[in-house]
Amino acid sequence: MIDRAWLATLYAAEQRRFEQEHPKSRALYQRACASLLDGVPMNWMVKWAGGFPLFVAEGKGAWFTDVDGRRYLDLCLGDTGAMTGHAPRATVEAVQRQAERGFTYMLPSEDHLWVAEELARRFGLPCWQFALTATDANRFAIRLARMLTGRPKILVFNWCYHGTVDETFATLVNGRVEPRAGNIGPPVHPAETTRVVEFNDLPALEAALAAGDVACVLAEPAMTNVGIIHPDPGFHAALRDLTRRAGTLLIIDETHTICAGPGGYTRAHGLSPDLLTLGKPIGGGVPGSVYGFSAEVVGRLKGKIPLADSDTGGIGGTLAGNALALAAMRATLEHVLTDACYARTIPLAERFQAGVEGVIAEFGLPWIVKRLGCRAEYWFRPMPPRNGGEAAAAADFELDRFMHLFALNRGILLTPFHNMALIAPDTTEADVDRHTAVFRESVSALPQR
Numbered sequence: 465m466i467d468r469a470w471l472a473t474l475y476a477a478e479q480r481r482f483e484q485e486h487p488k489s490r491a492l493y494q495r496a497c498a499s500l501l502d503g504v505p506m507n508w509m510v511k512w513a514g515g516f517p518l519f520v521a522e523g524k525g526a527w528f529t530d531v532d533g534r535r536y537l538d539l540c541l542g543d544t545g546a547m548t549g550h551a552p553r554a555t556v557e558a559v560q561r562q563a564e565r566g567f568t569y570m571l572p573s574e575d576h577l578w579v580a581e582e583l584a585r586r587f588g589l590p591c592w593q594f595a596l597t598a599t600d601a602n603r604f605a606i607r608l609a610r611m612l613t614g615r616p617k618i619l620v621f622n623w624c625y626h627g628t629v630d631e632t633f634a635t636l637v638n639g640r641v642e643p644r645a646g647n648i649g650p651p652v653h654p655a656e657t658t659r660v661v662e663f664n665d666l667p668a669l670e671a672a673l674a675a676g677d678v679a680c681v682l683a684e685p686a687m688t689n690v691g692i693i694h695p696d697p698g699f700h701a702a703l704r705d706l707t708r709r710a711g712t713l714l715i716i717d718e719t720h721t722i723c724a725g726p727g728g729y730t731r732a733h734g735l736s737p738d739l740l741t742l743g744k745p746i747g748g749g750v751p752g753s754v755y756g757f758s759a760e761v762v763g764r765l766k767g768k769i770p771l772a773d774s775d776t777g778g779i780g781g782t783l784a785g786n787a788l789a790l791a792a793m794r795a796t797l798e799h800v801l802t803d804a805c806y807a808r809t810i811p812l813a814e815r816f817q818a819g820v821e822g823v824i825a826e827f828g829l830p831w832i833v834k835r836l837g838c839r840a841e842y843w844f845r846p847m848p849p850r851n852g853g854e855a856a857a858a859a860d861f862e863l864d865r866f867m868h869l870f871a872l873n874r875g876i877l878l879t880p881f882h883n884m885a886l887i888a889p890d891t892t893e894a895d896v897d898r899h900t901a902v903f904r905e906s907v908s909a910l911p912q913r
C-alpha cells in the first residue's frame with residue numbers, strides 16, 4: 465500500500481524541481497498559451513507529468529536535448545514513431561537526397577515498388593498501399609473490409625487503441641458497447657458501428673461474430689496501448705479460425721508490435737491476416753504508413769473500385785505515398801529496422817526487464833514486468849492482465865505520474881500514460897542500467913504504509 469498523501473507531497477516536490485530546472489521550456493509554454501490551444505500543439509500534451517511539456521532542441525539516437533540544455537535518455541521514442549532512434553543516419557541521408565528532387569508528385573516512383581516488395585518479403589502479404597498515418601491505414605482497411613463483405617460492423621478488443629478511428633472509440637460498460645470516456649464528438653453511438661469483446665475471450669468473440677454482420681476484426685496481435693497484454697496460447701489460431709468461419713476479415717495492426725521483430729508479431733508467430741497495417745516508425749518518424757492485402761483479398765478487390773469514382777471513394781489522401789515518405793521508408797527498412805537491429809535491441813529489452821524485476825524482488829513489491837521484443841513495461845499489479853478491462857482497472861494515474869516525473873527529473877523519458885520503455889538501435893547497456901538505477905531510486909523514495 466502506498467500512502468497517497470505522502471505520494472502527493474513527493475509529486476509536488478518533483479514538480480517544483482521540474483519547474484526550477486526548466487525555465488526556458490516554462491517560458492515557451494507560457495508564450496504558447498497565447499497561440500496554441502491550452503498552450504500545446506496537440507490536445508493530449510497537457511497530460512505530460514510536470515505541468516508543461518519539455519520543449520526539445522534536438523535529438524540523436526536514443527538521446528535528446530531540451531531547450532534548457534538538459535540531456536535525456538529517450539525510452540518513449542515518440543511512442544514508437546522514433547523506434548529507429550532519432551535522426552537515423554541512413555534515413556536522414558535518403559530524405560536529404562529526395563528533398564532536392566521534390567517532395568510529392570501524386571505519381572509513383574521505384575521506391576514504392578522496393579518498399580512493397582520488401583514488405584511482402586517481411587509480412588508474407590503480396591500487395592500494398594500507402595497512407596500518411598497508421599490511423600488512416602486502419603480507416604482505409606476498415607472501409608475496404610466493409611465494401612468486400614457488404615457488412616456494416618467492425619469488432620475491436622476492449623481498451624484497444626488504433627489511432628483516431630471513429631469506430632474504435634468504444635468500450636465495454638457492464639457488457640454493453642459505450643463511447644470510450646472522453647470521446648470527442650462521436651458521429652454516432654459506437655454501438656451502431658462496433659462490437660467490443662475482451663481480448664483472449666474466445667466464446668465472446670464467437671458470439672459477437674455469430675450474427676454474420678461483422679466486416680472485420682481490427683486487432684493488435686498483442687495489446688500494447690493499455691499496457692502489454694500477450695495473447696493466450698492458441699488465441700491467434702482460434703481468432704483466425706473463427707473469423708474465417710464467420711466470413712469476417714482479419715486486420716492485424718502492427719504499428720506498435722513491429723517491436724517484436726522485422727516482420728512484426730505476424731512474422732514472429734506465423735500469423736496469416738487478411739489485411740495488415742503499419743505506421744509510425746516505418747519511415748524513421750517521417751509521416752507515412754502502409755496497409756497490405758493477402759492474395760485472396762487482392763482477388764476479391766479486382767474490379768470492385770469503379771475507375772470514374774476511384775479518387776472520391778473515401779480512401780486516399782493527397783500526400784499519401786509521397787516521394788519523401790517513400791525515400792524515408794526505403795532507407796529505414798533497408799538500413800535501420802534490420803535483422804541486425806533487432807538482434808541488438810531485443811536483448812537490451814531483456815536486460816531492462818531483468819533489471820526492473822531485480823528491483824521489484826529486492827523491495828518485495830507486488831509488481832511485474834512484461835516485454836514484447838524491444839518493448840518492456842512495468843505493471844503495478846502482481847499478475848499479468850489477460851485483457852483490457854483487467855488492465856484498465858489496474859491503472860494508477862497518481863503513481864504513474866510520480867514515476868514519470870521522478871525519472872524525467874533524472875534524465876529519463878518514459879512513454880507517457882503507462883510505464884513503457886522502448887529500446888532504440890543506439891541504446892546501450894549503460895543506458896538500460898541507468899534506468900534500472902533511477903527506477904530503484906524512485907521505488908526506495910516511495911512512501912509505503
Ligand SMILES: Cc1ncc(COP(=O)(O)O)c(C=O)c1O
Pocket residue numbers: 543597598599600602625626627628684689717718719720743744
Ligand atoms: C496500434 C496503433 N495503431 C495505430 C495508431 C495510430 O497511429 P497514428 O497516431 O500515427 O495515426 C496507434 C497510435 O498510438 C497505435 O498504437
